[in-house]
Amino acid sequence: MVIQDFYPIIVTDKLLQCRDFYVSWFGLEVGFESSWFIWLRKEGVSLAFMHPEHPSTPPGPESFSGKGMCLEFQVEDANAEYKRFIEAGLPVTYHLKDEPFGQRRFGLHDPAGVWIDIVEQIDPDAGWWDKYMI
Structure with missing residues (x-):
């Protein structure tokens, strides 16, 4: 393929x-x-x-219900993006945070209700991933 x-x-x-x-x-x-x-x-x-109500066939899926999906945008500078979104008045509901698993991130919903996670990769806390690795 x-x-x-x-x-x-x-x-x-x-x-x-x-x-x-x-x-x-x-x-x-x-x-x-x-x-x-x-x-x-x-x-x-x-x-x-x-x-x-699209005219294509076969019929497609139903409208998105707002659950079970996340779009993740990995960026170079989450601080700068957070500032840009906040200054513009976008409805950020998960405010900028450094996560112990190695992400600096914030989030909001798009107009369709899809969760948008905006992340920058950072170093995780020492040993955080040890118990999860296979």
Whole structure:
């Protein structure tokens, strides 16, 4: 199998809000846009949104319920991104924190209700991973 791309398709009626959110705050670009499907991309990253009343067949999944999914964006400087999001008034609900397992991160929900985790890799606390390694 030759995989050309791999991306989630989030089913939501908030297509335009999601497009604007990811274009404005993550720098994604619109690769394709129709009235019921939007595909975003940037440097090897792709993300798509589909309206629940789409005309494609076979029928697709139901609308995203807001549970069981997380999109993680690994960045170079979580401090700078946190400051940018806070100063812009975005609804950050998990505030910047250094985690003992080796991430500096913060989070918020996108317009479709998807949890967005913005992380920077840092050194974990000494020995933290020892009990979890296989």
